[in-house]
Amino acid sequence: MDVSNILNDLNEVQREAVSAPDRSLLVLAGAGSGKTRVLVHRISWLTTVENVSPYSILAVTFTNKASAEMRQRVEKMQSQSMAGIWVGTFHGLAHRLLRSHWQQAGLVQSFQILDSDDQLRLVKRVILALELDDTQWQPKQVRGFINACKDEGDRPQHIADNGDPVRRQLVRIYSAYEAACKRAGVIDFAEMLLRSLELLRDNKDLLAHYQQRFRHILVDEFQDTNAIQYAWVRLLVGKDNNIFVVGDDDQAIYGWRGARVENLQKFRKDFPQTRIIKLEQNYRSTATILSAANAVIGNNGDRLGKRLWTAGSDGQPITYYQAYNEFDEARFIIDKIKQWVSDGELRADVAILYRSNAQSRVFEQTLNAEQIPYRIYGGLRYFDRAEIKDCIAYLRLMNNVLDDTAFERIVNVPARGIGGRTLEIVRERAKTAEITMWQAAEQLIKEKALTARAANALQSFLDLMAEMQAACIDVELHEKVEHVIHQSGLIEHHEKDKSEKSEQRIENMEELVGAAKNFTVAEDEAQDMDKITAFLTYAVLESGEGQAQEWEDCVQMMTLHSAKGLEFKQVYICGVEEGLFPHQRSIEDASRLEEERRLCYVGITRAREQLTITNAEHRQLYGRDTYPRASRFISEIPAELVADVRLRTQVSEPQYVSDDLCENETGGFQIGQRVMHPKFGEGMVLNFEGSGAHARLEVNFEFEGTKWLVISYANLSIL
DNA sequence: GCGACATTGTTTTTT
DNA sequence: ACAATGTCGC
Numbered sequence: 001m002d003v004s005n006i007l008n009d010l011n012e013v014q015r016e017a018v019s020a021p022d023r024s025l026l027v028l029a030g031a032g033s034g035k036t037r038v039l040v041h042r043i044s045w046l047t048t049v050e051n052v053s054p055y056s057i058l059a060v061t062f063t064n065k066a067s068a069e070m071r072q073r074v075e076k077m078q079s080q081s082m083a084g085i086w087v088g089t090f091h092g093l094a095h096r097l098l099r100s101h102w103q104q105a106g107l108v109q110s111f112q113i114l115d116s117d118d119q120l121r122l123v124k125r126v127i128l129a130l131e132l133d134d135t136q137w138q139p140k141q142v143r144g145f146i147n148a149c150k151d152e153g154d155r156p157q158h159i160a161d162n163g164d165p166v167r168r169q170l171v172r173i174y175s176a177y178e179a180a181c182k183r184a185g186v187i188d189f190a191e192m193l194l195r196s197l198e199l200l201r202d203n204k205d206l207l208a209h210y211q212q213r214f215r216h217i218l219v220d221e222f223q224d225t226n227a228i229q230y231a232w233v234r235l236l237v238g239k240d241n242n243i244f245v246v247g248d249d250d251q252a253i254y255g256w257r258g259a260r261v262e263n264l265q266k267f268r269k270d271f272p273q274t275r276i277i278k279l280e281q282n283y284r285s286t287a288t289i290l291s292a293a294n295a296v297i298g299n300n301g302d303r304l305g306k307r308l309w310t311a312g313s314d315g316q317p318i319t320y321y322q323a324y325n326e327f328d329e330a331r332f333i334i335d336k337i338k339q340w341v342s343d344g345e346l347r348a349d350v351a352i353l354y355r356s357n358a359q360s361r362v363f364e365q366t367l368n369a370e371q372i373p374y375r376i377y378g379g380l381r382y383f384d385r386a387e388i389k390d391c392i393a394y395l396r397l398m399n400n401v402l403d404d405t406a407f408e409r410i411v412n413v414p415a416r417g418i419g420g421r422t423l424e425i426v427r428e429r430a431k432t433a434e435i436t437m438w439q440a441a442e443q444l445i446k447e448k449a450l451t452a453r454a455a456n457a458l459q460s461f462l463d464l465m466a467e468m469q470a471a472c473i474d475v476e477l478h479e480k481v482e483h484v485i486h487q488s489g490l491i492e493h494h495e496k497d498k499s500e501k502s503e504q505r506i507e508n509m510e511e512l513v514g515a516a517k518n519f520t521v522a523e524d525e526a527q528d529m530d531k532i533t534a535f536l537t538y539a540v541l542e543s544g545e546g547q548a549q550e551w552e553d554c555v556q557m558m559t560l561h562s563a564k565g566l567e568f569k570q571v572y573i574c575g576v577e578e579g580l581f582p583h584q585r586s587i588e589d590a591s592r593l594e595e596e597r598r599l600c601y602v603g604i605t606r607a608r609e610q611l612t613i614t615n616a617e618h619r620q621l622y623g624r625d626t627y628p629r630a631s632r633f634i635s636e637i638p639a640e641l642v643a644d645v646r647l648r649t650q651v652s653e654p655q656y657v658s659d660d661l662c663e664n665e666t667g668g669f670q671i672g673q674r675v676m677h678p679k680f681g682e683g684m685v686l687n688f689e690g691s692g693a694h695a696r697l698e699v700n701f702e703f704e705g706t707k708w709l710v711i712s713y714a715n716l717s718i719l
Numbered sequence: 720g721c722g723a724c725a726t727t728g729t730t731t732t733t734t
Numbered sequence: 735a736c737a738a739t740g741t742c743g744c
Contacts, residue, residue, distance in 0.1 A: 062733070062734080063732095063733065063734080064733090064734085089733085089734065090734080091733080091734045092734085094734095095734095113734090115734080116732095116733090116734085188734095189733080189734045190734090192734080193734090224733095253731075254731085254732075254733090256730080256731070256732095257731085257732065257733080355730070355731075356729090356730050356731070357730085357731085358729075358730090358736095378732080412720095415720065415721090417720085419720065420720090540734085541734065542734085543733095543734090559730085559731060559732085560731080561730085561731045561732065562731085562732075580730095581730095583730055583731080584730090585730065586730085586731095595731095599731080620735075621729090621735095622728090622729060622735070622736090623735035623736075624735085720744100721743105721744090722742105722743095722744090723741105723742090723743085723744105724740105724741085724742085724743100725739100725740080725741075725742095726738100726739080726740075726741090727737100727738085727739075727740090728736105728737095728738090728739100729735105729736095729737095729738105
């Protein structure tokens with residue numbers, strides 16, 4: 001057996017991980033330490049050296065992108081066929097189990113998946129159907145509650161309200177939502193995971209079957225697993241199987257959506273014989289960048305403990321620039337990028353990272369003005385576009401007329417005279433008779449319980465759906481789509497309004513025909529689904545790339561979160577200010593603050609050659625002026641690693657600063673100055689008004705917001 | 720049923 | 735500030 005190509009290009013520690021005989025292995029893989037490589041080589045090792053059949057391997061990731069990459073790299077490395085191996089996302093795999101065993105899972109065969117937008121609409125309808133006020137019971141919050149329950153594995157009947165009326169009501173809505181999902185034959189994302197966990201847990205024979213099959217389970221990004229995903233893995237591993245998990249507690253940045261870093265610790269406890277291997281050698285960044293990353297993350301407590309190192313050189317110091325405001329910040333960064341490009345480097349090697357999406361605007365404007373091509377990650381994805389979702393809703397309703405979410409979405413799109421009043425009556429009937437909208441519509445028409453006009457409009461909609469169903473029997477998938485976009489009137493609907501947007505929308509819809517034409521069902525899934533179901537699932541589960549523009553050498557812009565897993569020669573982290581990064585909403589809470597710090601660590605470790613950090617002294621946020629302080633993260637980077645660039649570019653701070661006025665009339669207070677108030681604490685002078693005894697100052701206090709104070713009364717001291 | 724105004728929220732994102 | 739909803743009047 002030629003083992004050399006599996007172990008050759010690995011370092012000592014990686015080799016140890018790849019070839020470990022242990023049943024339970026935890027690989028703590030620091031940023032840029034070759035974690036995917038270890039996973040891929042491990043799979044190769046299992047199949048070629050240990051003669052494990054690919055059929056008994058299960059490899060789980062979080063994103064479709066990661067699983068596609070893993071599959072690709074495994075196949076590339078492998079001489080033998082990898083047929084039979086399960087590589088996929090938690091949701092993808094859970095979905096597969098549910099399709100195969102829909103009956104045991106208590107589902108209908110044609111069940112469909114609600115994305116979070118569909119889910120929100122449904123939650124809202126349920127709230128209204130219970131005759132609750134949707135301003136008091138905000139759909140988004142209720143959805144959050146439901147998802148949080150499901151992420152913890154709690155069904156409505158399990159939740160104790162402890163006499164709390166709010167909680168009781170929430171559980172009631174949760175319960176009604178579940179009933180609505182059941183009637184419509186749909187499940188949401190969290191339900192997929194929970195339902196598949198329950199499926200395995202409650203069907204011993206099924207569990208035994210899969211436990212026997214998946215002798216080797218590998219999990220990527222383990223720090224991102226939630227309670228259900230952890231339980232799912234644990235259940236499948238059982239007593240006898242082999243488990244290999246890779247994760248990095250320092251890169252756990254998704255706590256806010258249910259991920260539990262503690263699962264790494266829990267794993268150690270639940271599998272006491274676990275061997276822990278730390279990958280600490282970094283192949284990505286310069287020593288300077290790694291020192292900064294280590295220093296910053298060192299401020300977090302409760303780490304499993306890792307220290308990145310490199311055999312490479314120090315490289316350039318970290319650049320730090322404190323800008324006057326966000327425009328100056330953008331100007332500075334873009335000047336540097338221009339320099340970089342004129343040195344013959346690629347724009348695609350440059351990334352601008354920010355904490356929140358709103359920050360991209362100034363950069364976009366400046367880049368546009370400079371005619372520098374850029375690409376923003378994380379925009380609206382193809383299958384998330386409204387016009388595409390409309391088409392999909394038609395397809396879904398044709399597939400299953402009971403699908404209320406689909407029904408509600410398109411019953412009057414394009415407008416066909418079915419107004420709010422009519423729908424209200426239909427909803428009312430659906431609610432009281434505990435049936436779906438479709439069934440309610442049929443009943444009401446039959447009973448002549450509607451005005452002639454409403455009944456006609458509704459009937460013609462039902463007829464239209466029936467016609468479309470008839471036209472689509474035994475027809476290729478792409479022809480179905482073709483039928484839908486034309487027969488439904490969606491194309492005409494958009495043709496009527498002659499804006500550029502609607503042209504784009506029509507193009508998008510026509511693209512859907514192409515997407516359907518190219519769509520193929522994976523071999524091993526074909527037995528569980530017909531093609532249309534597979535396509536509809538694909539549309540929800542893999543909604544495509546955001547902003548997939550034609551490839552060009554572009555500057556990359558994205559949030560720090562979406563930068564995870566990527567790397568760039570040149571990285572700019574901007575807006576590194578208290579209140580923005582760390583975000584205001586995370587500042588108060590120690591554990592959320594630590595998550596922000598990990599996010600900072602993630603950002604720093606994206607850089608291969610050079611890292612630049614900027615902040616602004618003045619920034620407009622939500623239409624208000626703010627004067628944030630530099631982020632604590634900046635001071636956590638050792639000063640000797642940083643070159644502080646204080647040369648300002650031309651933009652100067654607002655014209656209203658006329659120094660002489662400030663000096664003379666404000667008793668020594670200057671705009672921009674930090675002051676201390678005995679009651680309100682620290683703040684910054686924003687503005688002034690009047691003179692003498694009546695002179696007033698506007699001060700932005702850290703915790704109290706902006707206030708106008710009369711100087712002669714307010715006991716302000718200059719800091 | 721559609722267009723004009725008001726109201727509202729505004730971290731991060733995948734599935 | 736601003737975009738994205740929701741409400742109201744025709």
